[in-house]
Amino acid sequence: MTRRMKGALVLAVLAIVVAAGSAFAASTATPGVTKSTIKIGGTFPLTGPAALYSVIPKAENAYFQYVNARGGVNGRKINFKVYDDGYNPANTVPLAKKLVEQDKVFAVYGSLGTAPTLATRDYLNKAKVPQVLVATGDSYWGAQYKRYPWTIGFQPDYPGESRVYGEFIKSKVPQAKIGVLMQDDAYGQNYYNGLVQGLGAAKSKIVDVEKYDATQTDVSQQVVKLKAAGANVFALFALPTQTITALVVATKVGWHPVTFINNVSSSPTFMAIAQKSGADVTNDITATYVNDVWNNPDTASAKLYKTILAKYDKGADPLDANNVYGVASAWTFVKALSMAGKNPTRASLMNAFTHLNAKNPFLYPGVSLATTPTERFPIDQQILEQYKSGGWHPFGRIFSKAR
Amino acid sequence: MRLRRATAASVAVTVVVAAVIALLPLTLSNYHRATGASVAVFFVAILALNIVTGYTGQISIGHGAFMAVGGYTTAILTHDHGWSDLPTLPAAAIVGFVAGVIVGLPALRFHGVYLALTTFAVALAVPQLAKNYPNFTGGTEGLALPTHSGLWLYEVGWAVAGVMFVIAWFLLRGRTGRAFRAVRDSEVAAASSGVTLAVYKTVAFGISAAMAGVAGSVYVLVNNFVNPDVFGLTLSLYILIGAVVGGLGSLWGVLVGAAFIQLLPIALTTSHISSSQSVPVIFGAVVIGVMALLPLGAANLLRVALHFGSQSRQSSDIHLGTEGR
Numbered sequence: 001m002t003r004r005m006k007g008a009l010v011l012a013v014l015a016i017v018v019a020a021g022s023a024f025a026a027s028t029a030t031p032g033v034t035k036s037t038i039k040i041g042g043t044f045p046l047t048g049p050a051a052l053y054s055v056i057p058k059a060e061n062a063y064f065q066y067v068n069a070r071g072g073v074n075g076r077k078i079n080f081k082v083y084d085d086g087y088n089p090a091n092t093v094p095l096a097k098k099l100v101e102q103d104k105v106f107a108v109y110g111s112l113g114t115a116p117t118l119a120t121r122d123y124l125n126k127a128k129v130p131q132v133l134v135a136t137g138d139s140y141w142g143a144q145y146k147r148y149p150w151t152i153g154f155q156p157d158y159p160g161e162s163r164v165y166g167e168f169i170k171s172k173v174p175q176a177k178i179g180v181l182m183q184d185d186a187y188g189q190n191y192y193n194g195l196v197q198g199l200g201a202a203k204s205k206i207v208d209v210e211k212y213d214a215t216q217t218d219v220s221q222q223v224v225k226l227k228a229a230g231a232n233v234f235a236l237f238a239l240p241t242q243t244i245t246a247l248v249v250a251t252k253v254g255w256h257p258v259t260f261i262n263n264v265s266s267s268p269t270f271m272a273i274a275q276k277s278g279a280d281v282t283n284d285i286t287a288t289y290v291n292d293v294w295n296n297p298d299t300a301s302a303k304l305y306k307t308i309l310a311k312y313d314k315g316a317d318p319l320d321a322n323n324v325y326g327v328a329s330a331w332t333f334v335k336a337l338s339m340a341g342k343n344p345t346r347a348s349l350m351n352a353f354t355h356l357n358a359k360n361p362f363l364y365p366g367v368s369l370a371t372t373p374t375e376r377f378p379i380d381q382q383i384l385e386q387y388k389s390g391g392w393h394p395f396g397r398i399f400s401k402a403r
Numbered sequence: 404m405r406l407r408r409a410t411a412a413s414v415a416v417t418v419v420v421a422a423v424i425a426l427l428p429l430t431l432s433n434y435h436r437a438t439g440a441s442v443a444v445f446f447v448a449i450l451a452l453n454i455v456t457g458y459t460g461q462i463s464i465g466h467g468a469f470m471a472v473g474g475y476t477t478a479i480l481t482h483d484h485g486w487s488d489l490p491t492l493p494a495a496a497i498v499g500f501v502a503g504v505i506v507g508l509p510a511l512r513f514h515g516v517y518l519a520l521t522t523f524a525v526a527l528a529v530p531q532l533a534k535n536y537p538n539f540t541g542g543t544e545g546l547a548l549p550t551h552s553g554l555w556l557y558e559v560g561w562a563v564a565g566v567m568f569v570i571a572w573f574l575l576r577g578r579t580g581r582a583f584r585a586v587r588d589s590e591v592a593a594a595s596s597g598v599t600l601a602v603y604k605t606v607a608f609g610i611s612a613a614m615a616g617v618a619g620s621v622y623v624l625v626n627n628f629v630n631p632d633v634f635g636l637t638l639s640l641y642i643l644i645g646a647v648v649g650g651l652g653s654l655w656g657v658l659v660g661a662a663f664i665q666l667l668p669i670a671l672t673t674s675h676i677s678s679s680q681s682v683p684v685i686f687g688a689v690v691i692g693v694m695a696l697l698p699l700g701a702a703n704l705l706r707v708a709l710h711f712g713s714q715s716r717q718s719s720d721i722h723l724g725t726e727g728r
Contacts (some may be wrong), residue, residue: 044404047682047683088627088633089630089632089633090632094437097674101432101433102432102434115630118547119626119630120628121546122547122550123550124626126550184543185534185543186542186544188545189542215636332423
């Protein structure tokens, strides 16, 4: 009996130790804001199937460090907390709660992924915590603002991008037989819907659609099937790892379609990896909205970008468009924060995010950054690019989603 | 005499643990209460797996799927049919039971690794099914549910865990539990002793899945969100890891296993950005370490500690599970 009691004590102590560390801080001031600091946080896939995006929070943090070194925003230094959710929404929910309730962040910033954002959107909006510049291009964030006023995206929406691919195929590839590889979730579906819209009556030219699960990285079978279906156009709505695999497998099985790669996987770094692994990526097409610093290394933006990475994100690859994305996103956050007033509140931050009108030096020249309370897509312009002689080259005119 | 003393002691330990769990939220923040609620979820899930794998010897890598079945039952009933939260829990148990019996049928013919693969297939298939019927399940966009306070979640989670624990206790200590263990140890011997294999295997799967369904239900309430990715394969694997770390065939280890799989990853993830890449490695290393040092799970450590110095050393029974002899 007493020995059993000892056992119970052991368990009790364990339970208490495990639960220890709770914070009691409660104040009436805006959470996360002090005289000299402002605390924000986000969730990112530092590991798991989307881990190639793990450079983004580092680049964002580099820009914040750069701003902090210059005195911060209205005298406040930005403290950016980054948690790894492995691209799994079941992890995102407790981590978002931790950011809000334990870390007491001012805002959730930059969190990556469609499913993770969907999973936390309800909670954050009920708690009235800004969920800003989410790193996902689904149309929900800009379109459903009446229901979710505390959520706002950043990049152009996916359907707008793939609609342009559809229109391009319709007018430029007359004998097209389209094969689609898409992730089997809301992200893939958003891209697919846009493509179908862009094709219009030509949507019957889609000869095969192959899907893969987000946790699955080998897509060889799907690629072989698309080839077997006789497709001569390849629309890739997939994450970076799966995209690289698909490009390599396509070349290896002797399939050379006209290839469209969704923006989120077309970083020059990923293209270089695919090429090194034997993929023929010449003439592939994608769309971009970030500054193509690799084509214009002598511009002020490109130089600043490289300096920031070199100083605050050592080892980062300046060729990786995800780093440009991170810096551009962080720039936008800093801009909105400075617009939110000397003593920012969560409401004044959202107000700033819905009144953006700025030239972001890290976006493609001519692409504007603008929102109104009823038009909540911060970026809605892009330009098509083609891969030639080891790099992306923009062509044609900047297009907007023209909703 | 001895048996009765042991039972009394077990009851005492249970009461103390229950009291600690009941009083714990007083010292916890809202966030930690919600985290405590998800420990309760995994407590129930591991308890469920333990019935079918630890006690009956039928390996399942598919318990995440049963959680999905229960979770979606709750989500759909509350989101689309105006039910309030709690009445959906028994519904989830019933739906889970039916799913468990269906999956349990192959268990009549398959053994060991073949059965494990069958349940593995179920774990893969169920989230896929949810994706394919978006009008019913919300598809990949998922369904959002009402939020609750951390205290509410903690209380509901552990009340459910308590009920499930008592059910498991009564089930496993009596005739049924004996029959389950007999099936595990030798099917031939069990059958020749009058245990109807078909009935007990299916019942074990059914009850286990019903419990997992309830766990999934509470999981959905804790996360106030459901989509197919929530119930991915990793969930099933984590439950299995929790059961093995805690100790298969033991009710005591369940608590340790649940805390292990729920709290360790969060603690590792939220420590610091630079170490994030190594979280899976550290987690894996800890699992291997536990397996190397405590091959019978944490429960066995407790058992060894309790019996240490006891003059009435029994013949060492190192078979899986000696609880409730």
